[in-house]
Amino acid sequence: MRNLINYHNAKLPKFEGDENETIISTEYDLINDSISILSIQDDEFLVIKQFQKNAQVIIIDQIPISTITDESLHFQLKSFKHLEVYNKYILILSNGNIIETSYTVFDSENIEAQTTIIGTLDSTIFAADWSPDEEQLVIITSEQAESDNLKYIIFSPDFDILSERVFSKNDLSKSKNVNVGWGNKTTQFRGKGKRQQERELLESLQNSGLSSDALKAVGGTGLNGDVDLLRDPTMPYMVDKGLTSLFDDMSVNISWRGDSEFFVVNSIEKDVLCKSFQDEEEVEVDRRVLRVFTRTGELEAVSEPVDFMENVVNWRPSGNLICGIQRKVNLQLEEDKTLDLIFFEKNGLRHGEFDTRLSIEDTIIKQITFNSTSEVLAIVTDNKILLWTTKNYHWFLKQEINIPQGIKQMKWHQEKEYQFMIITEDDNILIKQYIINTITGCAQSPNDIASSLVIDGQVANITPITRANVPPPIYYRDMIVDENCNSMAVSKHNDCLVSISINKLFIGKRDERFNFDETIIEVMKSEFVVDSNDLLRQVIVTENNIIVLIDSDLDGMSYLAILTLDGKFDRNIEVYDKIVLLKPSFDFKSITWENIRGSVFKISNIDGEDYSIEDVANLPALCSDFVVRDKIVEFKDEYLDEITTETKTYAIGLTSNGKLYLNDKLVTTAVTSFLLSDNLVLFTTAQNLLQFLHWEILNYDTIEQLPAIENLDLLNDERCRAIERGSVLVNVSTSSSLVILQAPRGNLETIYPRIMVLKQVRDYI
Known part of the structure; x- marks a missing residue:
């Protein structure tokens, strides 16, 4: 019942000379809370620099490209790692060079750095990845310079070889795990006598004169080719060969489990003999294979064959799932052709899937990656990022992020669990911060029907729990729109449901049966934003208005768009500040927000022309959730010698580390x-x-x-x-x-x- 909320957006500023640089990769630095950037300057130098928290840039080293590779030889970066404990950067290039840059920072103007090629492999490096504990490095290369046989080499941080092993076709037969259909519909109990009913149905179909092919499609075949009325339900009608996808770039990818005890390699094994369940002769195919290895390099398991599985792979940090992409293009019905995210267990067997809701015709998946807590899954394409969460075995699409410039790379922060950075194709670095919060209706009597709102892609769900306590992922009512929702809200009287997407505002009016999708008002973003590139972030509903929080594309500042409950644009309110969280007050009469410094403000008389922005409180720390509420306080008037009352406004805020504040005073922790x-x-x-x-x-x-x-x-x-x-x-x-x-x-x-x-x-x- 929780949703992802866009909490903060930032773009790293560019400095003089940066326009001639092409950013290749970035790294979060945890010790000094900075960002390391690797870029190419004027096609002559590799530049390593650190962007500090105070917006200061320190150039660690400028490496002439001619000293690390033949200029006529095209190279590609396979790994960029900052080993902060050792004060060194490790660069691994596809041409086989392993480069180390050691440095000492005395101050921002005095830096000593030395770059050396510490080793060269004779063969091309196809992939490289460090373990999360930074104690091991896995490199995938070929057995010989011109060989197609891949092998891995495991190095220590000092580049001592710990293990190496050549990949073989024999690996595919070493995995003894058998999928017996646990969790499939065919193996579940479907009621007393259900199997007998199926047999009787097949017998009646057989007597009806249907062709043998039609009967085989329904009942399967026995050893003699006849219809098998007692077919083993755990045996599929078809077995995948492991065919490759037309969108597969033939690359090799590595992913480590969060505890650094296992890693998985996604590669293509060429000329594999296989046949489907009903084929008579074997054929050779190029099969994409997941190999699971232990930390010491022992082969643990090999994935079962999956048709049209692609090159990306990611191991969920919590360790229970390995993720890949399958493009189902071989199905007969168009509605069954989907671009799925598929899951494997550590033993290589399939463990579920879900539809990514992306176009199967032209979408290329560049990355799939979990955040550090395994709560949020990011699917990265050429120009958008989809953020997913899961509860009750259902995957919810919570956010769609559109990057028109194109995406080079996306990386999660290792400690700030909902923060990540994006490198765009025009060489900008974007920082995005999210929080997970519940979105609820009014909690003040008599409107407190406990309305709970949940976003799932194009579906805005609502459940008034006092009316119907429906367990998720099922909800009492929903509003289906034509774009993915990023934020939603409900009015004080629970009669108006509002959601925003990248380009639109949707307003649903409740009918007598609590339906919101009978009449949906669509308001284009262009009707209430200042600039077409401005970003719609959050939406709330007060007693009489809809308020949209918008980030300006020009200066990054926030402003509020005020609309009526019928979608008519009223005005924009400039706050000349950076807002992180927008919420209605407890009684839904005021607009309240928290800025980037933790200060809370409100506007009460929004319907009037002479509205004013009022200070509410300065919270001691930035809060991930807060509520503003008025309270009648009694005090003794010393001049009149009587008890009088006064209305005061308080903010209750909760920080991400569990501290609860009343204005600036700590109430409790944990x-x-x-x-x-x-x-x-x-x-x-x-x-x-x-x-x-x-x-x-x-x-x-x-x-x-x-x-x-x-x-x-x-x-x-x-x-x-x-x-x-x-x-x-x-x-x-x-x-x-x-x-x-x-x-x-x-x-x-x-x-x-x-x-x-x-x-x-x-x-x-």
């Missing part, structure tokens, strides 16, 4: 999620507890950090209760006294906390 209801602040903790704070008695002036967990009375204190390990808050409804949590595997749990039930009982009394 928080994993939080929500507000009419009279409570709810939050889950890393200790697997759900805790409650009374909003009315939460006093900013006297607030202190909450007591440690061991000091809480879990049995008798209604403000705290245990929950399932890893569960996070999804929604809350005061009117129904319920709280919805989602477990890590994706299922929903609805609970009725004692503190909420007793509060409602007291109100009734």
Whole structure:
């Protein structure tokens, strides 16, 4: 029930002389929080430089290309690695050269660097990749200079050879794993007597005079060629030969498992003898093969043959899946022809797939890569990136990123789990930061029907949980549009569902059956943006307006587009700042946002011409989620000697490292999620507890950090209760006294906390 939200975008500035440089590769540097850049300058030098956090650029070394390769010989970079512990860069070129640049930085103006060729392989290098722990390097080369037989060499960081092995056709027969169909429909129990019904159906078809070919297609064949009514359901009608795709670039690729214990090599084995299940004679084909090796270089498994599997491969860091791409072009029905992302287990057997929803005719997949936590999968094409997440065995398309200039490379940050950088074809470096948050409706009575919104490509899903507690990946209602959604929101009264894509704003109006797709209003981006290249990032709905957060392409600053609930453009509001997160206030009457420095602002009188931007709070750290809410505070007037009231506005924010703040004061730590209801602040903790704070008695002036967990009375204190390990808050409804949590595997749990039930009982009394 969570969605990816575009939190921050940036572009590295260019300096004098950069216009003559072509960027080849980049690396995140974790120790000094910088970015290493490798580029070619004027076709004469390889330049290594670091872009520092303070926007300062340090040039490490300029390497004449003529000193590392024959200028007449075309070379290609296979690996660029910064070994920060050793203060050196390692470059591996396709012509066999392994280059080391050692450096010492005294200050930004005083750098000593030395570049040497530390080794040369006689044969072409087809692929190279370092293990995640940087303790091993795998290089794929050929056995001899002109040979087609590939081999791997495993090096230590000091380039001692640890292991090497030649690939052989015999490898394909060494994998003894057998796919018995676990998880397939054919092996699942389908009800008592279902098998007998199928046999009776086949007998009736046989008696009807159908041709033998038609009967074989339904029932399979026995050893004598007759129709087999007792066909083994685990045996397929056809077995893939492992045919290559026309889009395959014949390259070799390597991917390591996250713990550095295994790596997989995706290569083509030529002239493999094979036959399909019903063929009589063997044929030779070029088969794309995944070979799984241990850290020490022992062959662990070989993938089963898959027709039209392509060259890209990635091992999910958590270790349970190896990912590849299959282009299903050999199917008869056009609707069955799809570009799929397929999964393998470590033993080489298939383990599911899903449709990437990309065009099978002209889309080329350049990369598939997981983030460091294995939560987000990125599929990279020539000019777009698709971000996917999974829950309950369903893959959700959460974001589509369009890069018209073209994409050279995309890399995830190793520690900031939702940040990555993109090298564009026009040699710009883009930094994109995302967060994972729930998108909910109004939590204020009587509109608190616990509306939860989930994005899945062109489908904007909504479930009012108090009306229908539908388990994901099924949802109560949806709005299907013609472009992939990147953000969505629902109005205060749950009667207007809004989503934005790259180019459009979609507005769905609710009918009496809670459907939103009967009448969908489409508003083109050009009707409310300043420039056609401006980026639509987030959308919210307040009481009377739709607000779209837009990043300007000219200066990178943010502005707000205000539209009516019918899609009529009203005005643009310049905030002259960089907004990271846009949200409605708790009562849905105000627009609130957080800027890049952690300051929170709001606009209350948006319908008037004399609106003003008000300061709410300066949060001590940048928060990944926040809520702004008004509170009536009582205080004693010393002059009138009486108790008076005043309305104050507070911001409650949660940082990515689990600190919960009320304005600038720390409430508690180790928080994993939080929500507000009419009279409570709810939050889950890393200790697997759900805790409650009374909003009315939460006093900013006297607030202190909450007591440690061991000091809480879990049995008798209604403000705290245990929950399932890893569960996070999804929604809350005061009117129904319920709280919805989602477990890590994706299922929903609805609970009725004692503190909420007793509060409602007291109100009734």
